[in-house]
Amino acid sequence: MATLLSSSGGLPLLRSGSLPWKPPLRGRAEELRRQIAQRESRPGAAEDLNRAVDAETRRRIDAFLTGIERYRHHPYRRDLPDPPVLWTEGATRLLDYGPPSGRPVLFVPSLVNRHYILDLSPGKSLMRWLSGRGLRPLLVDWGTPGPLERRYTLTDYIAGRLERALDVVVEMHGRPVPIAGYCMGGLLTAALALRRPKSVAGLVLLATPWDFHAEDAATARRAAAFFQPYGPALERWGELPTDALQALFAQLDPLLALKKFAQFARMDPASRGAQGFVALEDWLNDGVPLVAGVARDALAGWYGRNDTAAGNWLVGGLPVDPTRIRVPTLALIPEKDRIVPPASAMALPKVIPGAQVLVPPLGHIGMVVSAGAETGVWRPLADWLTATG
Template sequence: MDSSPTPALTALAQGDAAPQHGPRPLPLFLNILWRETECDPELRRRAFAGLRKYQEARRSPSASSAKCVATAGTARLLRYGAVNYRFPVVFIPSLINPPQVLDLSESRSLLRHMGAAGHEAYLVDWGTPTVQDATLGLDGHVTERLLPMLSTLSRPPILVGYCLGGSLALAAAALQSFPAVSTIAAPWKFDCFAKADLDLIGGLWESAKSMCESIGYVPMEVLQSGFWAMDPARTIRKYADFADLAVESDEERAFLAVEDWANGGAPLTFAAGRDLFEQFYAANASGNDQWRINGRTISPSDLECPSLSIVSIGDRIVPAAAGPRLREKWSLSLGHVGMVVGGRAREMLWEPLSVWLSSHGG
């Protein structure tokens, strides 16, 4: 069999887009586009132009100097910055979409900023689950993936979790002692989500559960369809606006990087998906102090270490009110993704968080 790369793979290696480059799942995106633009032919034209531009745009590879220092199952712990006398700081991304949102590009990287600021910073990469991981729930991601990797560090680290990664960071801090913990846009009180969103997510899981159980994982497309359904008009408008951005501009590169991240990522294990949809969204187990791991209740109010919850009033994915109640709280006015990679992220999140970490030994 000829093992030489196909032209499409060669193009990708050189930084070009694939012939068909998302968004995933494309049939659903096209259905939303057609429905949302039914009464606006000009918006439809611009949205299709943006879609074509997105699919054909050249991508510039973003090289990272991160070094893998530990593994647990398919997960890896990547180091940014030099080992120093401070407490290490471990950033924990969501299980949904790739971890690269915290290291998106040379100019939009929370991790590179922290390394340059002198922090011994690390990033968790959850990897791609195998067939054998189907029964690995959210609890297992903490006890069998996260905690074993953290134990390899020379000192207990400060934990910083983004989105669902923040929920997992709180679980880790409840099970073991850490110097401090911070969450960014972390969902905790699921009864604070809009009822329409909870109903939408519940219906999505009801229709997908049987299929997911049979294959042992929850495809990224299932989760993506839920995010799109929360705000379909915005999903289409941003592609229409993208059509008007100057080629090779910073704004165009930022859009490509964020959308490629949002349309990528490994599936969830079936057990983790079931925990997320049934324990969290449906039963509000975390918000009701009913989430238990190894017989221990995971409750932020029991944490003895310094803790900080960072939320955003502009977050459409995780409402600000749904964040955990910790000792300190910062409220921003950015979106769920914009708060970590947007044009104002450096001044509003990266720099203040760096100071907070330093004040607690990080």
């Protein structure tokens, strides 16, 4: 909204040539300024342009707010029942998608989003699709941090809770099992594969960051700086609130909300596309807070200092060194990922001996729920899991 409302105020600066453009845009900006000057040589043309910019600003704001209002009142509600719970500890559950005769695969999602992006709706559920292909997906649901988890660090989650979940699955199966991590969950599973190699039959990394400074170090450092004002509140609350995390993600593409809600305003509310939009947006807005110790490790350590790529990330006092991973590894790196830049994700399989890499033409979330997910990700993932170990 602030960007749109500043448009009229920016016109005089555009006309005078005093706006500070990024180098790739200077040529286009100068050409635009030249065209405006040429047209405004006619009487009244400057006022016409001012009115046109104001009208376009109002039109875009109206479309944006209309989309938000229609989203808020859309009748869709996720009613997909949870599968049986195999194991619980604290706020964490292990969901069993069956069948009992299928080969178990332990799936680990991020700590900052709900698990059900991998089980979003009947037609967009990677877990249920894999179950129908003879595998037995077991999905970690981290839950909402309680008093116990608020004291956790990444070491507690990985060397404690996640290792115990893996023990349950291995004991049930009687042999090593593949593990798969999505986004931040891939970092957790990479560390798990190093710590428990005899329990892991294979490692899958789905859109997993590693070199946080590979593509845009300045943005990564800004994310770390964003965290700093919350330091005193973290000590009091024991967690970084969901709203703060949402604001952090919004910085990655400040105009994304404008684009997607304006597009939603043009959709038929009864269409499958509109229902899919609401399902995904509900998941995005159903976040969980990040406990204080993990927030420090991730934002200051990963984003700020790039501890992962620098070799300084420790779990339980031991470095997480991917060159020592010896289990079969598959990295799925979406080509159009704006949350985890492909260069960041590619840095991890490059140093894992023998790792295979697939680059589907999808986005970070689209790789698991879009129309192209089954062909680009689900099928090659199922084939690899079936053949591995």
